[in-house]
Amino acid sequence: MQCSYFDAGRCRSCTLMGQPYEDQLAGKERHCRHLLADHPGLTWLPSVPSRESGYRNKAKMVVGGTVESPTLGILDPRGTGIDLRACGITSPGLQAAMPALASFVTRASLTPYSVPTRRGELKNLLVTESPDGELMLRFVLRSQEPVARIRKHLPSLLAELPTLRVVSANILPEHRAVLEGEHEIVLTDAETLTMRVNGLDLHLRPQSFFQTNTDIAAALYRQAQHWVEDLAPASVWDLYCGVGGFALHCAGGGAGRADGEGAGGGAGAGAARAVTGIEVSAEAVASARLSARDAGLDARFEAGDATAFALASDTAPDLVIVNPPRRGIGAELSGWLEASSVRHVVYSSCNAVSLARDLAAMPSLRPVTGRVLDMFPQTTHYEAMVLLERV
Numbered sequence: 119m120q121c122s123y124f125d126a127g128r129c130r131s132c133t134l135m136g137q138p139y140e141d142q143l144a145g146k147e148r149h150c151r152h153l154l155a156d157h158p159g160l161t162w163l164p165s166v167p168s169r170e171s172g173y174r175n176k177a178k179m180v181v182g183g184t185v186e187s188p189t190l191g192i193l194d195p196r197g198t199g200i201d202l203r204a205c206g207i208t209s210p211g212l213q214a215a216m217p218a219l220a221s222f223v224t225r226a227s228l229t230p231y232s233v234p235t236r237r238g239e240l241k242n243l244l245v246t247e248s249p250d251g252e253l254m255l256r257f258v259l260r261s262q263e264p265v266a267r268i269r270k271h272l273p274s275l276l277a278e279l280p281t282l283r284v285v286s287a288n289i290l291p292e293h294r295a296v297l298e299g300e301h302e303i304v305l306t307d308a309e310t311l312t313m314r315v316n317g318l319d320l321h322l323r324p325q326s327f328f329q330t331n332t333d334i335a336a337a338l339y340r341q342a343q344h345w346v347e348d349l350a351p352a353s354v355w356d357l358y359c360g361v362g363g364f365a366l367h368c369a370g371g372g373a374g375r376a377d378g379e380g381a382g383g384g385a386g387a388g389a390a391r392a393v394t395g396i397e398v399s400a401e402a403v404a405s406a407r408l409s410a411r412d413a414g415l416d417a418r419f420e421a422g423d424a425t426a427f428a429l430a431s432d433t434a435p436d437l438v439i440v441n442p443p444r445r446g447i448g449a450e451l452s453g454w455l456e457a458s459s460v461r462h463v464v465y466s467s468c469n470a471v472s473l474a475r476d477l478a479a480m481p482s483l484r485p486v487t488g489r490v491l492d493m494f495p496q497t498t499h500y501e502a503m504v505l506l507e508r509v
Contacts (some may be wrong), residue, residue, distance in 0.1 A: 446472030
């Protein structure tokens with residue numbers, strides 16, 4: 119893939135841009151295998167490639183420039199806006215929406231926030247596209263002052279973007295290098311965006327996390343589902359469950375088995391099991407509960423810290439799924455898993471460095487099968503999944 123922004127030096131976020139995709143994927147495979155080289159019995163499944171371009175379902179656009187001429191993209195080191203509205207790794211639907219969003223900034227008189235002067239209102243536009251082409255738009259604002267103007271002009275934006283389903287205002291008053299604040303104001307009747315994955319409808323609320331690459335997210339969920347079906351555990355915990363993708367697939371949702379995704383055995387498909395999802399975000403838990411209800415799946419979801427939940431539990435499940443942030447599951451949860459009666463762990467990681475560290479802290483849980491899934495083409499990042507069994 120070639121990118122005019124990268125070639126011109128305007129954006130270097132995609133550090134592997136211009137390298138042949140086969141070389142990118144091979145390099146990620148080597149990196150992951152090197153980090154997990156202390157586990158010689160680990161069998162590697164074929165890596166899962168992604169589309170090279172147009173794969174991102176979410177655009178995180180910093181708003182710069184002026185009301186009359188806003189930029190949607192990133193900021194340079196001086197805090198000046200660099201317009202990247204035609205970024206090639208975002209989906210075509212997101213790219214097509216950008217001109218209308220830029221025009222709306224002008225029409226609603228939303229003053230872009232200036233980092234150097236700490237003045238202005240509109241900080242970021244966060245736009246997500248569902249597999250069905252529907253959009254969720256979030257205005258990240260310094261205060262609620264512009265909300266009335268957004269409401270006033272919103273009908274014109276909805277008419278211009280008929281695929282726009284959910285719109286909200288997120289309030290981030292602090293001058294901090296974070297993407298969003300805690301307070302969310304939904305401005306449309308619809309409050310959730312439906313992410314249809316493997317035939318399962320996952321409801322996404324504005325403050326809920328969903329994987330950046332829908333196709334690779336679907337492959338992650340299928341892989342976990344197939345391992346769980348083959349092992350047939352009576353009970354499963356999905357820690358850091360987000361909107362419930364892993365838990366709901368393991369409770370019987372989703373469909374389809376790709377070649378090479380099984381772990382062998384073949385027993386347990388469709389078997390009844392107790393599935394519990396734990397997630398610190400109450401918004402994500404509400405989304406997961408709604409998805410479970412609509413799909414008629416028996417899964418329990420609770421808001422809370424994954425480590426605290428495990429440490430406070432009197433019993434342990436047969437199998438635990440963990441999908442932590444980049445920092446990994448940490449020493450406490452690793453120690454609990456090591457000392458527990460859990461027979462199997464499915465570890466999905468976006469940072470193989472923290473994955474390797476966590477595996478070293480659980481020597482009684484032996485990695486048996488691993489897989490690299492390319493969640494982030496054109497960058498050095500990827501997702502790794504490992505199945506562990508107790509020895």
